[in-house]
Amino acid sequence: MSFAKHVPNTITLLNLFCGSLAAIFAVQGNYVIAAIFVASGIFLDFFDGLAARLLNVKSELGLQLDSLADMVTSGLVPGIIMFQLFRQALPGSSSQTVDWSSGQNLLEWNFPVLALFGLLVTLGSGYRLAKFNIDERQTDSFIGLPTPANALLILSLPLILIFQPQPFLVQIILNPWFLAGLTLFSCFMLNAEIPLFALKFSSWGFAENKVRYLFLIFCLILLIFLQFAAIPLIILSYVIVSMITNKGNDETVSERH
Template identity: 65%
Template structure:
């Protein structure tokens, strides 16, 4: 019985371990491996909650541990990745950037690239709100941190494995990256109800939108590969907004 109680927490720690490895690779500039370990962490993040429900061993410690792991995997890593992308996209400059380079142990830091770290702050704030918000049991308010992490981590994967010149040029544009960072931070904490992919039963009638969304995701991934990820996140937000309008009208 005692071992059963710790199984979900062990899975959560695997999430944290994966996120910690992703941090190492993100800092070293290997954004593809960082994306792979974030994906592994999100996989464990899904199954720790599922294990807790199946084993009926939910706990307050598990809830807090889950958020702490998510801060690393779905907050710190995408923030560092966005910083790295901005650091590459921004032109080399003299003045302040050069001063920072000479004073920080020969590590070049472009001050504007630090905007990417706002994702860490917005993710941590969202997770803190989530822990005390009793309204987010059957749905989400604001974009979940794992979805946001997948959005950000899809960028280096697209640029590495789908060499479309126009897309690459857009993704390496500093103003696009800054804009995406600010939109990401807003969506994480916006008062925007989004449907959750939790099934209370397996009937089609009660879960029509979920089934259609999952089927669409599969088709998009088959045809668009990594480009499908930002398209899916956008679709997720739009479908939630449409669903909310229908509920208000009814």
């Protein structure tokens, strides 16, 4: 058992490692590799809690470590990505990536200052994760959009630009007003009092996970046909399905009373 108790935290640390690598590649403008490491970190985050439950080694340390790892993988990295997208969309940037070797003068900026607006995603994620740690309501479900889901939403944008560069999609994504609106929407959804079902499995039975399994099948179908452009639709569907499911549950409870 002494070895087993370290398994969930090891998985969480691997999530943190993936997030750290993703941050480095995001700063360099290598969005594909950054997205791969974020997806890997989210995959690991999906299983660390399950491992803790299966091994019966849940701990307060694991809870705090999980949030710290998520802060990097699903909080810092999408903020950097949004910053980079703002740089591409706003005038005053000569290249797609920041030249860190320049700017020796403290007052010299080699990127549009308004691009820093994208870092609100990181601030909103940090606030959401801090609230999550002290909110006893979020044991079997989420209140507000989980940071991994929000990270996937933000990271889908540069992937669409790279792999599906249809002119109308490029025009929308690289519109500063769209990016500003999405940034504010992201911060709102992260901290909104909207109950959302959790995609983490406590068991593999179909009856108790019917909504999760059906939603994952729906996501797979969308990804096959729409590729990266499906991700924003998946996030929107996640919110809608959660609201419908919760409304149905509330009506059932009301009927019983």
